[in-house]
Amino acid sequence: MHSENNSWILSAQCPSRLGTVDVVTRFLKEQGCYITELHSFDDYRGGQFFIRAAFLPEQADFDGDGFREQFTARASAFDMQFELTPPDYRLPVVIMVSKTDHCLNDLLYRYRTGQLAIDVRAIVSNHPDLEPLAAWHGLPYHHLPITPETKAEQEAEVRRVVEESGAELVVLARYMQVLSPELCHHFAGRAINIHHSLLPGFKGAKPYHQAYEKGVKLVGATAHYINDDLDEGPIIAQGVEAVDHAHYPEDLVARGRDIECLTLARAVRYHLQKRVFLHAGRTVVLTG
Amino acid sequence: MHSENNSWILSAQCPSRLGTVDVVTRFLKEQGCYITELHSFDDYRGGQFFIRAAFLPEQADFDGDGFREQFTARASAFDMQFELTPPDYRLPVVIMVSKTDHCLNDLLYRYRTGQLAIDVRAIVSNHPDLEPLAAWHGLPYHHLPITPETKAEQEAEVRRVVEESGAELVVLARYMQVLSPELCHHFAGRAINIHHSLLPGFKGAKPYHQAYEKGVKLVGATAHYINDDLDEGPIIAQGVEAVDHAHYPEDLVARGRDIECLTLARAVRYHLQKRVFLHAGRTVVLTG
Amino acid sequence: MHSENNSWILSAQCPSRLGTVDVVTRFLKEQGCYITELHSFDDYRGGQFFIRAAFLPEQADFDGDGFREQFTARASAFDMQFELTPPDYRLPVVIMVSKTDHCLNDLLYRYRTGQLAIDVRAIVSNHPDLEPLAAWHGLPYHHLPITPETKAEQEAEVRRVVEESGAELVVLARYMQVLSPELCHHFAGRAINIHHSLLPGFKGAKPYHQAYEKGVKLVGATAHYINDDLDEGPIIAQGVEAVDHAHYPEDLVARGRDIECLTLARAVRYHLQKRVFLHAGRTVVLTG
Amino acid sequence: MHSENNSWILSAQCPSRLGTVDVVTRFLKEQGCYITELHSFDDYRGGQFFIRAAFLPEQADFDGDGFREQFTARASAFDMQFELTPPDYRLPVVIMVSKTDHCLNDLLYRYRTGQLAIDVRAIVSNHPDLEPLAAWHGLPYHHLPITPETKAEQEAEVRRVVEESGAELVVLARYMQVLSPELCHHFAGRAINIHHSLLPGFKGAKPYHQAYEKGVKLVGATAHYINDDLDEGPIIAQGVEAVDHAHYPEDLVARGRDIECLTLARAVRYHLQKRVFLHAGRTVVLTG
Structure with missing residues (x-):
């Protein structure tokens, strides 16, 4: 405060x-x-x-x-x-994205207006689409395309960009690639991911179709640290949004956007305010 | 309204x-x-x-x-x-419980004060503990204990009580027995269950311990119809409550109580107001 | 959907x-x-x-x-x-702002990505500050400064811009000027305002200081149509956010931003989806 | 925890x-x-x-x-x-009610099951209606009717009951009488009241009718200490519930019940856990 x-x-x-x-x-x-x-x-x-x-x-x-x-x-x-x-500390971060920009837009807005004390050093993406958004904010944009064959090289490049930028945190703001176990391990505790968790959890292919079939009434979002298991790391923040029968699978995807933005921003804020402690695979978050 | x-x-x-x-x-x-x-x-x-x-x-x-x-x-x-x-319709129900009484107490309060247009015909339990609560409301209480050996007989007795009572809906208000596939099938679409779903879903043994290990920030409740799969039926209503690191597994259990009461009551209300439609394994709930 | x-x-x-x-x-x-x-x-x-x-x-x-x-x-x-x-309808709007840009940024993001079916015709402000944001989106920005002496002229200019743009809705996205009764009347039912309402309502000067003095635990936002009374028009949508003792008055102001964005966007969506009906000074909102 | x-x-x-x-x-x-x-x-x-x-x-x-x-x-x-x-402390309380029993029922349930570490010493009411509920819980019920003429005497009697009971807290669980300034002053900081606050605050006669006329989308509840001004004391906890156009004034009243119960119980819990501090007319609540 x-x-x-x-x-x-x-x-x-x-x-x-x-x-x-x-x-x-x-x-x-x-x-x-x-x-x-x-x-x-x-x-x-x-x-x-x-x-x-x-x-x-x-x-x-x-x-x-x-x-x-x-x-x-x-x-x-x-x-x-x-x-x-120190009081004037701004956390150096690299943000990773694909084509979807709702979380990136939200983070950059909070960055630009000083609402989130981050210092965005670079944006990394496997697609060129979001370069104009980075450019408007005057931020370097690294387009690092990926194929099954080039995955190892691309991830080496990602590591290099992060290291050279001096970033202390990597924010996976809807980066739609599965990181290799090696990269997960490398970033463990230093990277925050947002994923659209659902109630009850639907794993495997097409989670939103499964959720639709069950008629879920809430969709959720979970912000968590990456550890060796990409989508199962220690949870930092969670949020939910109400949905109903009129939300078809594609609507469920869309519906989760606002709550994903808010939940990811909250997790990054807790992290940079040094409120989040990692121990034995879980978090303690000292809020309030 | x-x-x-x-x-x-x-x-x-x-x-x-x-x-x-x-x-x-x-x-x-x-x-x-x-x-x-x-x-x-x-x-x-x-x-x-x-x-x-x-x-x-x-x-x-x-x-x-x-x-x-x-x-x-x-x-x-x-x-x-x-x-x-008709306008003066009160849905005849049988409520099934074990030893935990928060949902029962809530339902009986709403019944007694006319907030929920149900006509409680009987309470069925595999334990004698909640008989006084039933007695104070002047309701018949059927104590039907169950063992692995007597499960089939007990379930036959449950069916008999429900049938003789004229109930159109069975409410499983924290009934801690797994119904047999036969009974699930028999009650399909005519029984509402409440279960403590979590974000992300933890299946298997000791779900609250798993949730604690992950450091979940929300606990939830799901009210759903029973179908052939006890805990996986079509969802009617869901709710969540915030938790933090200071909630040990036993606290997570306790924390979910209020949201279980509210979610179950809401599901029963939607059902008796004829707002819930079942089709192809999912619900359409026409609210508002 | x-x-x-x-x-x-x-x-x-x-x-x-x-x-x-x-x-x-x-x-x-x-x-x-x-x-x-x-x-x-x-x-x-x-x-x-x-x-x-x-x-x-x-x-x-x-x-x-x-x-x-x-x-x-x-x-x-x-x-x-x-x-x-028709299905392809995009509501023509003019957005009015002052210096604060959280609601504008949010609306333009939803506009740019097609999440909100609006056609932003112009942005009007009494300050030049947000011109770059408009420029990046390729939108005309009308800087119409205002003083007590020029209020009548400025408002005439606002009306002219709105009329010439063909806008069917004016969105007051944190426009920090009190509209004259004449302009309120002119825009009645065709302009949506967002204001930071509190629980309980604090009127008069420095509402956040009053709220702080009482130790409120929730701050809120109300999106409503303008009628003859600027801050008292028919309500379209409302939201709240939790706060605590550690929120000083300036923090209460900051805290309300996310909920203001979400509440204003929801109100505009209801309006353009023709879900909001005005009658006798109140709204009926047919959602779901 | x-x-x-x-x-x-x-x-x-x-x-x-x-x-x-x-x-x-x-x-x-x-x-x-x-x-x-x-x-x-x-x-x-x-x-x-x-x-x-x-x-x-x-x-x-x-x-x-x-x-x-x-x-x-x-x-x-x-x-x-x-x-x-000490760890085994149970806060001695007197609960005051009128005819409405949703908050009383909720508090007594939490008391009976040990979820709320209170020791209910007596229930005081200006009506006889809720005596059976008290009796079932084995609690003394003081029916102290009130008329404009007997107000001073009745309040003296209330004070006597509270003092003799040894209660450290008085819980006004929908007690529909306006306490005299003297009694408010006497109980200042030692009595918690629940009232149905609305967004924005509607004062004066028939607040729910005023709220209905404006078309509010949320109804709320505020639990606060009594001070010299009955409804304006330092806030401990607040909650809200969504409503829509189909809620007529009488529905708004009904709709607030669940949130009143939860908010009052939360405030009493914070108080007995010694989380609430009163200073200079406002509270600091050290949660979590």
Whole structure:
């Protein structure tokens, strides 16, 4: 919220143990850090602790690097991994698309107007269609076509573009290619995908036809991290939209667009606000 | 809505063909029936037509039987099946439960206060626990315990109770037994079940543990007709509720209760208002 | 839905009376019009009847003008006003904006991709800021600045632009000027406005500050026709979004953007699909 | 959630100042309290700090009174008000009703099944109608009729019943009498009311008729604390439900029932879980 704009974020996780909160909050106090929002959760099943603190430094010349260095010693005693994020941070991202542009258009709008603190470094697509949209936003567009024969090369090229761009997150905004297990593994935890999940889940070919046959009354969208299994990674956000009998299969596809946009944007926002923690194949999302 | 209370309902379906609306509306006009609400839908994929008309007879001594008789001739020319439902109709139902009572309590509250135009003829359970709740409402409670050995007998008894009660609908309000294929078939289209579907669908054992492992952000409920496959019948209504990482598997179970109540009640209401049409394994629900 | 794309729409209203449905459906039958979806409602309080039929002509050379001419005689016997809309109809609109572009961006996206069957004739603004967005879509942009002294002239210019464009609907997509009573009256029923309504309604200055002071948990949006009172016209669609204590007044403003976009787009869609009927200061919206 | 069941809750608030988090978390660490969930928020506009910690004591013989006593010294240095709530705490409540029973039925169901950790001490009503419902739950029912002449006496009696019952919260579950300013003041912050708020807010006589005239598409419910102004107190929870043109004023009333039940139950749950903080006429609700 408001105070977020000028707050630093300290986010961390470690194995559950007495004193995990104290090691963080005591240090923040000692450093003269004024906590505006704090949220921690201890997962008793997973035996893991998660914490996120938004704070304002009291002194004007607050030194992030010095903070990191000094906190490292304390954190290591708890096997704690942490990140310190400055107030003016904009997450560098690469967006991958095919021909469908509703999610891309939505992300670029939020990017252009500063509603989403991302720094779009490049757009990658296996089709040339969305180049004009990228151009209007002054963004590099890499058209990397793919065939079964060239898949390995194309994915190598995708990796190269992402690496050279300095992106910390890849957003699969309706990229209609199945990534190879290698690329999934490479991007694990660093790539967010949106897929049109349905209630109940319909797997296999033509999911919307299956959903239509059952007469579903809701269509949904799931934003999740990629892991080794493309469509089954840890869930970050989900949304639904009502439909009825008058929605033929092609209408179900269309109907899901708005909820896909909103759900993907929400997931990216949670990620860049350092609200999402990955552990043991699932997420903890410290909202509110 | 309001005018529903004193309206007759004519609901019908037949194969798609020119003139299906006209055969209904012309007859209503001829009979001096004042239409307050009309909804029709022609499913081009299924090739089937559905219509629902709420109307007020102009003459005070409107004769339902006469109406049915006269309309039969016209309807048969279109292979049209129809139902005429009077304004004061209360649907006779049998409710089946186990030990969990949230759906039962909700249904009985709506029944007792007249919010749901059902006439509860009996409650059937494989456990004795909910007898006091039935007793307070002055309703017969049939405790029919079940074991693998007695399943066939118990189900025969269930059928007998339903038949003798005159129920037109069986509501499975968290009845935790898997009905035999025979009983499913027997009740096909005449029994509504509620089950906790999830996004994406988790099948097999311990669905809530699977959902927890994935970190789902929504839990859902699906009310559907029973057909030969217990949990896969045509969907009537669906709902969802938000959850987060702090919901352990046992919390996910608890969290779904409110949405199960609301979704089941909505499905029963649509059914008794003759808004739900079954055709070729899916539903058309003419709401609003 | 699907069949809408190639269906004609007949929409009509008249005073309540026996036979209102029949006069429509009988004529459609006689003309060989195959009804794919039909919805009628008779408002007993207002004493007014509303009907909307989607249909496919049986003959290839269906003549809309001939249909209109022939139906006029029948309709006039019921004091019925009707509209016949062809399948390929795109509603000509003028969009009015100020500096805020979330609703404009959303509408133009849906326009550009054909998701919303509008034909944007011009964009009118009292500021120059959004001209590039219009330019990228190849749309004329009329910058008509306004001061208290020039209000009358500016509004005359707005009327001229709208008239010359041939627009049938004006969409106020966050146009931050209060229209004069004369212009409101001129556009009555032909202009849709979106405003951030709150729960409960806060009127007067700084509504978001009032809402913050009360600690509202929901912010909303209302799309409505303009009538003589700018913010109080007949409601077409409404939506809400959850907020919490961490939303300061400026956050409440930001939070409402997504729901404003969705609600305005839905209202425009209902309007162009001829689902919205205006009568006695309120709307009847025949959805589904 | 799960761990809540056996967690102690420490909730506190004080003026904003550096070190407010640390004074709480350091003490919990020193006392060997294992924090399972922690949430704090510092309201920069109000200049007030809020914190809620759920924790499990390490030692089996944890002494709540000793904890309170020792923490008092530290807290007072920060002008901090705090509450310590044990895991097996059940909030003693008095429920006030008139003739409408949907909220009462819902609350008593959640009470009876242990879903809501309340201890219903008594039910107070100005009508005798709901006595049987109370009786079935084995609860004392105080029928305290009211007339303009006896209002002062009746309210004195209400206060007496509440005091003698030891209730810490009064739940106005559709109590259709306007409390006197004196009683409002007396119950300020200790009584939760549910009222059917609408979008936009309609005040004055017959709000549902006003809402109908405007053609609202949503009806809502607001649960709030009572303060000196009965219907305008600090908001705890809000919900909405969709409606359409076919909902006549009397239908709007009926339609709001489900959302009133859910919203009131949610507000009572937040309150008893010590998630709701009152400050300067508004609430901070630390959920999730």
